[in-house]
Amino acid sequence: MPTSLHLQEITPDNFERAVELRVAPDQEHLVAPVVKSLAEAYVHPGVAWPRLVCDGAEAVGFLMAFFDIDWTGEGTDFRSGLWRLNIADGKQGRGYGRFAVRSVADEIRRRGGTRLTTTWHPGADGPAGFYLALGFRPTGETSGGQTVGALELG
Incomplete structure (x- = not known):
């Protein structure tokens, strides 16, 4: 994996x-x-955490995380996780996505969290294999037609 990977605030x-x-x-x-x-980050200030994924000076991806949101709107299920992950055309398979997920996990831990939630498009053309290989497990829920998965950070 490249060693000059870092996140940049937008x-x-x-x-x-x-x-x-x-x-x-x-x-x-x-x-x-x-x-x-x-x-969406603009209309959800304080919730969205958008970042560029960079390899040196080159932007190779984008992520947007969220922290301690009220998932159900009932005040009983607060979650943190990965809202979006975009790895640039031609840049996949180089560890950038793994770095992005690990960076969000590290930020969740830094904030005291122990679980990373994300969603993915179901189906053969979706990223389920990527997330499952990282240790995410489907929760049995869906959100907006997408599979909800969680990674325990323990």
Whole structure:
């Protein structure tokens, strides 16, 4: 895995690099574009945690995490996790996605959490294999038609 991987907060200086990032054309139906994620981050201040995934100076991906949200809206189920993960076209299979998930897990632990939740598009063309290989397990729930998975951080 590359050793110069790091996350960057989205700023006016890297905004254009962020919104220009695209997944492979055959994956566009699986994840929202970065610009939609940034719009959601804007309307959910304090909830969304958007970051560029960089290898040195090159933006190779985008993630957006969330921390301690009221999952059901009933005040009884607070979760933290990965809201979006976009790895740039031609950049998959190089450890960038694993780095992104590990970075979110580290941030959740830093904030006192012990579980990382995410969702993925079900089906043969979806990223289930990626998440399952990282140790995520389906919870039996769905959210917006997507599979809900959890990774215990213990």
